[in-house]
Amino acid sequence: MSFEQLNKEIKATPEDLGLENSSNDLEPKEADILSGEELTPEEAREIMETSEKEIELLDILEKWTAESIAEMKQRAKHFEIDESIVNEIKDDIKQSLERDFYRIITEEDVEELKKSSLNIASKLAEKKDELDVRSLIEKISQKDIIDLLNRKLTKEISTEEERVLDIFSYVNEGGTLGTYDRRSGKIDISLFNSKNLKEYMGTLMHEFTHKALSEMVPEITKKETSFSIIKRLRQATGEIKGRKDMTDKERTQDLFFQNLIAINESLAYLAGKYYGSEKEPPYNSYLDKTHPGLFKRIYDQINVATDGRSLTDFDHFAARLYSSFANSWKEDMSQEDLKEIVISTMKEINKFKNES
Numbered sequence: 561m562s563f564e565q566l567n568k569e570i571k572a573t574p575e576d577l578g579l580e581n582s583s584n585d586l587e588p589k590e591a592d593i594l595s596g597e598e599l600t601p602e603e604a605r606e607i608m609e610t611s612e613k614e615i616e617l618l619d620i621l622e623k624w625t626a627e628s629i630a631e632m633k634q635r636a637k638h639f640e641i642d643e644s645i646v647n648e649i650k651d652d653i654k655q656s657l658e659r660d661f662y663r664i665i666t667e668e669d670v671e672e673l674k675k676s677s678l679n680i681a682s683k684l685a686e687k688k689d690e691l692d693v694r695s696l697i698e699k700i701s702q703k704d705i706i707d708l709l710n711r712k713l714t715k716e717i718s719t720e721e722e723r724v725l726d727i728f729s730y731v732n733e734g735g736t737l738g739t740y741d742r743r744s745g746k747i748d749i750s751l752f753n754s755k756n757l758k759e760y761m762g763t764l765m766h767e768f769t770h771k772a773l774s775e776m777v778p779e780i781t782k783k784e785t786s787f788s789i790i791k792r793l794r795q796a797t798g799e800i801k802g803r804k805d806m807t808d809k810e811r812t813q814d815l816f817f818q819n820l821i822a823i824n825e826s827l828a829y830l831a832g833k834y835y836g837s838e839k840e841p842p843y844n845s846y847l848d849k850t851h852p853g854l855f856k857r858i859y860d861q862i863n864v865a866t867d868g869r870s871l872t873d874f875d876h877f878a879a880r881l882y883s884s885f886a887n888s889w890k891e892d893m894s895q896e897d898l899k900e901i902v903i904s905t906m907k908e909i910n911k912f913k914n915e916s
């Protein structure tokens with residue numbers, strides 16, 4: 561159905577559409593076969609209005625995707641990586657949006673989402689100074705949810721509505737805005753949060769930066785992911801409780817990877833600045849990946865050095881800095897070696913700062 565046709569049907573009265581007395585002209589049996597379940601005029605109207613809003617939402621997201629693809633192609637050039645990376649991300653975006661749409665496709669899905677969300681809203685409502693959004697969730701329909709997603713992307717929404725979306729996002733994706741899986745190379749962005757189109761772009765560009773950096777040095781990325789998996793397994797089994805239980809070699813490698821992750825994450829956060837996201841990283845939530853103090857030092861230093869520079873300059877610098885750090889990896893590096901690598905990285909950051 562074309563958009564014009566749909567519009568026309570929405571403006572039509574139920575009688576115009578033959579919905580008012582749909583079964584009267586027919587034998588009951590035949591009517592059942594033809595229409596399945598009989599719709600009331602209100603239900604028919606609701607369905608049409610919902611599809612209109614759905615088309616609107618898809619339209620917004622399609623335009624946004626086209627814009628983001630153009631932006632990523634530009635940045636892929638800065639990183640001197642193959643443009644095919646952008647097509648992979650395009651598929652990833654499509655998949656994550658489809659998954660989010662599937663979460664509200666039937667009435668049962670919506671009821672399920674509302675049930676889990678009410679649970680969380682009740683717990684929040686018990687707390688002091690917390691918004692109580694239970695009544696808002698109770699009366700929300702599929703159409704309202706789609707409308708809310710439309711409005712949050714393009715217009716202002718109320719604080720209560722923001723809270724509802726944050727709860728939905730928590731129920732659906734644990735509240736994450738986006739992720740980049742270093743093992744599969746997949747980017748996932750979530751529609752169910754209170755972020756608008758601009759912030760959505762910031763999230764995507766953060767994840768794009770991770771992917772671009774990681775895929776520039778695939779061997780080191782592989783080493784780092786397997787190292788961190790093994791480390792976590794050994795921690796889970798109690799084999800290592802802290803860094804003191806590691807060998808000297810493991811400790812040095814661990815510190816190398818902590819630096820690597822801190823640089824990678826800092827660059828992803830700083831790339832977000834070019835898309836209006838001024839947020840400083842929540843250092844402590846990366847505790848299992850990198851030391852918060854180390855992360856903050858690296859972030860601050862790169863932040864000062866890149867402040868006010870163009871995105872092109874930033875990307876070129878990011879690519880250079882990250883690959884030179886990653887490629888200085890040596891299987892049997894000593895603590896002294898690592899110290900030198902870190903010092904030369906600091907020098908590289910300072911050199912960029914003084915260039916401007």
Ligand SMILES: [Zn+2]
Pocket residue numbers: 766770825828
């Ligand atoms: Zn990140």
